[in-house]
Amino acid sequence: MAELIAASGISKAFPGVRALDQVDFVLKPGEVHALVGENGAGKSTLIKILMGVYRRDSGSLAVKGRDIHDFSPQAAQASGMAAVYQDISLARTLTVGENFFLGHMPTGRWGTIDWTAAYDRCGALLKELGLDDIDPRAPLNSLSVAKQEMVAIAKPVFENADILVFDEPTALLANEETEILFSIIRRLRSEGKGIIYISHRLEEIFAICDSVTVLKDGCHVRTMPVADTNPDDLVRLMVGRSMEDMYTIKRSPPGEVALKVDGLTREPRFRDISFDVRHGEIFGLFGLVGSGRTEIMRAIFGADPIDRGEIHLDGKPVRFTHPSQAIAAGIGFMSEDRKNQSIALPLSVRTNINLAHYPAISPFGVIDRTAERDAARTYVDRLAIKTPSDAVAIRNLSGGNQQKVVLGKNLAAKSRILVCDEPTIGVDVGAKSEIYKIFEKLTEGGVAILMVSSYLPEIMGLADRILVIYEGRPMAIVDHADFDEEKLVRLASGLQA
């Protein structure tokens, strides 16, 4: 049995997206195999197909030499596969030991649970792995997030899985725990197990992995030994894509400074963030997941408190303790989590467009229903929101149209500064370019846009300047003329440009 996993020609399409296109992937025993690529390159889709979560459209898959036709997460587990995902999927209120055995607690003579044996076995393994400071009897939620992650990492070792997937395992870990993780991985490798390692942190790939597969836009770019490459080459392979016209918009000459942020800090999320956004300008904020970009947006909007730092609007210092103050000052906010933060799903398009507008059209708390209806109609027309009527519940609209309603909500509230976190998340290509067109018009009218996007072509096409952040700290502000994918990715990975 030479190969643990042999996948070839794997393709998978979702409505409107070709997530994977003819991807080959091989995992050998005793190999730590890195899987790298930008957001949307197809890494998680590939993992989910390997783990039986998604069904592939075409291609062949063999696990330990056995051809797999119908796969399920249960079947994958039975074949000795285990994945540790970014969000810890364990039972938080149960103890560490119970999580190890989950559903298969050792039993004693009368069929009752043998707690002593369970905790002894669990404790022995934790000690072996160098995790002796974790008490097997402690409820999981009493541990720090990093320790919980270590429990999640130890669990498949305990289950003696021989194909392990670690998806961004170090996102929550400190250096010391990362070292323990690496020693666990080395031990697994020496036992002849196969490990798939996904990480945005390139230095980890060079520290622990044997080979690397690069994916880009759902395609297999190259598989090679880590020894044969270097971080620069890897970045080039990951992003080497031609820019599409779609992301280029007509830019407006920037005016006066609309929003100035100075030394904004919220420990431990972000520190010393300073930049300014001019009227008519689109200012980008780029960073990896967890780099603090969303938190910075929320802090500017008054949704989260800040430790120190100053915010100036049109030259005047402001301090918001509640989003209502930010809205009154002319700031609009589009969250990356549209369904939970931006729109009221069961309510009508009309109500949603007026969400932040009601104080302005409700003298003495009584809604001016004509103004309410007019605002809804105005923005349904102007933004070309596709809906049979503004009385329809917004949950029935497509993602793109929902997002246009969110734009309308901010425009109805007379936002002069638009703070957008991933404005085209979950939005199809057609609606995307419509949203870009709207941005173009808004900046023409002097609106300042501050946007986060993790999709490079988008942020490079739209933004006039980009602030790159890494682990909550500013790396550099890059001007449009100096935009370069490699440079931005390097900065976002904590490497100097």
Add this chain to the structure above:
Amino acid sequence: MTVADKLEIAARPGIAALGRLRIGTSTTLMAIVIVLFAFLSVTSAVFPTPENLSNLLRQTSINGIIALGMLMVIITAGIDLSVGAVVAIAGIVNALMLQAGVSMWVSIPLTILIGAAIGVFNGILVHEVSITPFIATLGTLTIVRGLVMIMSGARMVANLPKEFGQIASGSVFGIPSMFIIWMVLFVVTVFLLNYTQLGRNFFIIGSSKEVARLSGIRLRPNIYAVYGLSSAYAALAGILLSSRLSMGVPTAGISYELDAIAAVVIGGGSLFGAAGSAVGAVLGAIIMQTIRNGGNLLGIDPFALQVIIGALILIAVGIDQIRVRRAEKG
């Protein structure tokens, strides 16, 4: 069938006239009321008499008023279990004041204010202490029930002025005044929910507190207001009940919260929040009380009647669940 026909219309009563679904619920409920009345008028000689009908309206008014307050709380995805206890304490407090010689024109507004204060206490528990509404109002229910017993010495407070009793027994042009008070509150509630920012805030908060906050809505005043309103409505219901009985009864209002919740839910309210209408709550209360009244007149075993009403609640909630699941699937 066009796309528009298949789309669910927003569960917001403000645009009820456009809403197929909402019209569907109210029309169905209305049809049930008519069928019930027709059936009972044929099968029972007593049912259609003016005496019985005005008695039915008086009986329904108490639960109907509480249900209107409960409706607003449920729209915010909350629940208020303390309303039954507020009914009791309002009856006792008001009766004690009347006994002490306080004019009812003073005692009644004061009692309603005390009710509102209990509601604000619920709001503090829910918003500041982050206790889930179910537990917060359960605690308040228990505390208030204890207070009632302490204040009344577990005895009824009788010998109230005659004019106080006339509130409940009186009628205008043959329409029981209690029913008129209920309908006034109904209009007030419709206005609040559909024409004011406060009512719109209730729906938005019920849809998602985070969306509400990020849309600039301050949660505190709205949460205080909704529980305050619910308790104030319940206090008024308690005053009317004690007027009807011509005394303050310490054990009054037991399990009234459940009847109110049932009325709201039968009327299309959802415990997930952001759905429900005042028309629905009123019709829900009428249906429940009509089944009780009619069942008694037809000599149906009261215990069997209980089974029927329970089943009715389950059917209503079951339909609600299926509706929610359909909507989520899109």
